[in-house]
Amino acid sequence: MSDRYLFIPITKTSISDDKSKTAKPVGTQYYIPTYYPNITVTEQDTYIITKGTDRLDLIANDFYGDSTLWWVLAMANDLPGDSIFIGDGVQLRIPANLSLALAEFNRVNSTSL
Numbered sequence: 001m002s003d004r005y006l007f008i009p010i011t012k013t014s015i016s017d018d019k020s021k022t023a024k025p026v027g028t029q030y031y032i033p034t035y036y037p038n039i040t041v042t043e044q045d046t047y048i049i050t051k052g053t054d055r056l057d058l059i060a061n062d063f064y065g066d067s068t069l070w071w072v073l074a075m076a077n078d079l080p081g082d083s084i085f086i087g088d089g090v091q092l093r094i095p096a097n098l099s100l101a102l103a104e105f106n107r108v109n110s111t112s113l
Helices: 056-064 067-076 098-108
Strands: 010-012 029-031 046-049 091-094
Touching (some): 056 067, 067 098
């Protein structure tokens, strides 16, 4: 499994905000927030009913060949994204057009640093 932070841009603080108790010193590195897109429903999407042993990462690996794409399933099904575990008997939508979801992810996360 690849490092989930590998492609998240890192930046540095450029000014000091003395009014804030949480201000970081100038030059402190931090990850830029990641934004996840809404994933549009299409007629080609697949639907499954989950079993008690199913997890989003395992399902992503089965359908997309990449377990790190679990977030696509979380976003497509309006799941909180704080857990890869799903309950038993949940209807889960598997988006058919992965390239569109990834393109939208890249669009909403494009930054000019």
